[in-house]
Structure formats: structure tokens, C-alpha cells
Amino acid sequence: MKVLPFKIPKPRNEALVYQVDREEAFYDQLHQHGEIQISYIPQGEGTLIVGDSINEYKAHDILVIGGFVPHVFKSDTVASPRSEMHTLFFDLHSFGKDFFEIADLSLTKEFFKKSELGMRVLSNTQQIIGEFHKLASQNKVEQIATLLTIISLVTKSKTASLSSFVYKKSFSDDEGKRMNNVYKYAMEQYSEPISLEEISTVANMSRNAFCRYFKKRTNKTFFQFLIEIRIENACKLIVNKPELSISLVSEECGFNNIANFNRKFKELKGCSPTQYRTRF
DNA sequence: GTCTACCCAAGCGGACGGAA
DNA sequence: TTCCGTCCGCTTGGGTAGAC
Numbered sequence A: 001m002k003v004l005p006f007k008i009p010k011p012r013n014e015a016l017v018y019q020v021d022r023e024e025a026f027y028d029q030l031h032q033h034g035e036i037q038i039s040y041i042p043q044g045e046g047t048l049i050v051g052d053s054i055n056e057y058k059a060h061d062i063l064v065i066g067g068f069v070p071h072v073f074k075s076d077t078v079a080s081p082r083s084e085m086h087t088l089f090f091d092l093h094s095f096g097k098d099f100f101e102i103a104d105l106s107l108t109k110e111f112f113k114k115s116e117l118g119m120r121v122l123s124n125t126q127q128i129i130g131e132f133h134k135l136a137s138q139n140k141v142e143q144i145a146t147l148l149t150i151i152s153l154v155t156k157s158k159t160a161s162l163s164s165f166v167y168k169k170s171f172s173d174d175e176g177k178r179m180n181n182v183y184k185y186a187m188e189q190y191s192e193p194i195s196l197e198e199i200s201t202v203a204n205m206s207r208n209a210f211c212r213y214f215k216k217r218t219n220k221t222f223f224q225f226l227i228e229i230r231i232e233n234a235c236k237l238i239v240n241k242p243e244l245s246i247s248l249v250s251e252e253c254g255f256n257n258i259a260n261f262n263r264k265f266k267e268l269k270g271c272s273p274t275q276y277r278t279r280f
Numbered sequence B: 001g002t003c004t005a006c007c008c009a010a011g012c013g014g015a016c017g018g019a020a
Numbered sequence C: 001t002t003c004c005g006t007c008c009g010c011t012t013g014g015g016t017a018g019a020c
Helices: A108-115 A125-135 A140-156 A173-189 A196-202 A207-218 A222-240 A246-252 A258-269 A273-279
Strands: A017-023 A036-043 A046-050 A053-057 A061-065 A071-075 A083-090 A119-121 A159-161
Touching: A036 A125, A036 A140, A046 A173, A046 A222, A053 A222, A061 A108, A061 A125, A071 A173, A083 A125, A083 A140, A108 A140, A125 A140, A173 A196, A173 A222, A196 A207, A196 A222, A207 A222, A222 A246, A222 A258, A222 A273, A246 A258, A246 A273, A258 A273
Parallel strands: none
Antiparallel strands: A017 A083, A036 A061, A036 A083, A046 A053, A046 A071, A061 A119, A119 A159
16 A cells, blocks of 8 residues: 555555554545545544545544545544544455456446545445444455445445545655645645745745646645635634634634635635524 | 625746756 | 746736725
8 A cells, every 4th residue: 555655554465454543633644545445434523635625524424535546634633632533445456356347346336436536425324334333343254245335335325526636646755745745734824824935935846836736736726725725614613613703713714804705705605604604 | 794896916827948 | 758947918816995
């Protein structure tokens, strides 16, 4: 399993890896690996970046992240002091080159197609969670059978994409580190003004080279990305802290100007911040 | 306190060239 | 061939003013 910018050792003779992570926070570096990841999160919440998109994750989510899709979990340790994730890692060729090509498994094509952008499972979640609970006490053969059951359930479930664009080319080590630095800086400093000069210095590039570099890998400009992070955090504050006025929320999320906040909020969420608060 | 319209500076991206 | 720097014109983000 090659993961950037770090590597997780995986025994070469294991086709399927079942892993349980119990930490204060999930690993918070941007990374990608060849294996498809199906994860169940019993505990924890925070922000998940997959490809070009910023998503929220919370306890009881079931997420599928395709092979080589860059992603990073940013745990909210205030909202949830403990994080736990149960994950199955495997790839298309784990059980032989043509295993998923046989006619009896044709239904799984849809699963692999959707996994390319990542997905959140919206229905049949209790059944899938039930299958995850069996994994810990199972041997390898039983775990492979459970994996097929989970894939079948996910295929029949309603799902929502976690991203709209994924950079098809695998990141090199240097690219992984550079993009990780940029993502990390944006996630940590979103509440402060960030200039192009500043972020291009983080990426160790000129301003224009950075613009091109970022757009090519995420299909959006750095400032579109930054605004999405700010608006996602604003949504959390609007819902979780009703005592904060909209103008304070905009300040907390890095908008110096409420006019601009309102405009960007409406563009991304389809309603004004006040309407959003009323709705939720 | 919230939202919209307008305007200007900052940001973006195409074209081109140099380096590896 | 790919990546990155520079130039330059167009686009967009963010600030101000004002209405509700």
C-alpha cells in the first residue's frame, strides 16, 4: 500500500486488510493509496477533504474512498474528543486480476465506478454497520465474504459523491508533501486573511506557477477552495452556535466583510446565512 | 443586523520560453 | 515532454455605500 506523503506497511500476501484506528484524532496529512477504502466511523467528527471537495464527517458515517484518491481527515477534537474508524482496504486485483470481471459480480462495476469520486452511503447503513461489527471476530475467508456483502449493500444503497473532480495522476512524494502543506495551511489558517503570495511561499513556488499547479490538481482555484473551507465552517457555527450573529460567524470564518460572506454563502449553499439557520 | 449593487485591486490563466 | 517563471490582459474577490 503506497501512501503519500507517508507509507503504511502492508504484508504483501494480504489481499484484504481490516484495520481499526482508535485515536484522539485521525491521521491529518493529505495522502493517497492504491487501495479502495471502505470505512465505518463509530466515533468522531470533523472535516474530510476528498479530491477537490470539502465534506463534513460524523459518527456512524460509512465512507468509500477510491484508489489513488487524495484525501485527508481533519478531526474536530472539541466536538468529539475520541475518533474511531473501522476500515477495509483492498483493490480491484486483490483476489486475482479478473475476479471482479466475472459475470456474477457485474453489479460491483457500479460500486467501483462510484468509488472513483468517493462516496458517502446514505441508506442501508444499519445493515452495513452490522457487517462491520462481524469483522473483528472473523478469519480471512469470512472477512472476504463480509467484504462482498458490504459491496453488495453499498451498490444497492443511496449514495452521495464526496468530490466532483479527482486528479487522475498519482501524486509524487514531493507533490504529496507540497499539496499537504497547502491543505494543512488552509485548514489551520482559514480564519485569517491568506494572500496568494503567502500560500505560494508555503508551496515554495511563484504566484502564477502555484495558481496553475493548484488548479490542475483540484480543478478549482486556491481561493475557491479556501472559500469552501470557510463556508463549511460557517455552516457548523451557524447551526451549532445560534447565539453568534451572522456577522460574527463571518468574522470567525475569515471573512473581513459580511457582504462578501453573504454572497459566497448564497453561491455555495443556495440560500442566505439567515435562511440556512432557520432551515436547520 | 442583513443583504444587494457597484467598483477597484488582487488573482487567474493563456502564451511563450528556458531548464531538466 | 514536463514543469516552472515571466508577461500581460481579463476575471473575480472583497470593500464601500446604501436599502430594507
